[in-house]
Amino acid sequence: MIGQQYRSDSKTVCKQAYFYARSLNLPRDGKNIWVFDIDETSLSNLPYYAEHGFGLELYNDTAFNLWVDRAAAPVLPESLKLYNKLLSLGIKIAFLTGRPLSQKDNTAKNLKLAGFYTWEKLILKEPSTYSGKTAVTYKSAERKKLEEEGYRIIGNIGDQWSDILGTTTGNRTFKLPDPMYYIS
Numbered sequence: 001m002i003g004q005q006y007r008s009d010s011k012t013v014c015k016q017a018y019f020y021a022r023s024l025n026l027p028r029d030g031k032n033i034w035v036f037d038i039d040e041t042s043l044s045n046l047p048y049y050a051e052h053g054f055g056l057e058l059y060n061d062t063a064f065n066l067w068v069d070r071a072a073a074p075v076l077p078e079s080l081k082l083y084n085k086l087l088s089l090g091i092k093i094a095f096l097t098g099r100p101l102s103q104k105d106n107t108a109k110n111l112k113l114a115g116f117y118t119w120e121k122l123i124l125k126e127p128s129t130y131s132g133k134t135a136v137t138y139k140s141a142e143r144k145k146l147e148e149e150g151y152r153i154i155g156n157i158g159d160q161w162s163d164i165l166g167t168t169t170g171n172r173t174f175k176l177p178d179p180m181y182y183i184s
Helices: 004-023 046-051 061-069 077-088 101-114 135-148
Strands: 032-036 092-100 121-125 152-158 173-175
Touching (some): 004 152, 004 173, 032 135, 046 061, 061 101, 077 152, 092 101, 092 135, 101 121, 121 135, 135 152
Parallel strands (some): 032 092, 032 152
16 A cells, blocks of 8 residues: 555556546437546545554554544545546546444545545445444445435546455445455
């Protein structure tokens, strides 16, 4: 995450996503939408993980939530470039995150401070609705709601496979690198 390879890989993925979006002949009816994940896709939690030994410490939900509430996560620059290019093409943005609904205000604040000034939807997880459900189940259900509202999911970008797998993933998915999380 702190080396040039991560930035180079992210740039490659985001360029391909933009080239794909630019190649489309989309109707200009306001229903084209691109889904972005937040953590390690739009915003970086690298400062948090650096403070906590890059995984040497056991994950602490309370400490991580305090970090999120600070609304201080820096932008991932290649994702911001893609976001701006998609907006210039008339594609709306939906942010879909596994963060709990209780963090909506601080998440919106952090996105704006990082340069993501506008979006069509900011979707956070309602714990009572999705308790015990996998990230794939949650994100698939929320994307389905977007389609039921009449949106066409043109693209979907995330750092975790759970961001881009499941149902109603969109016309095309893009997987960003992420060495931060390891799942055995």
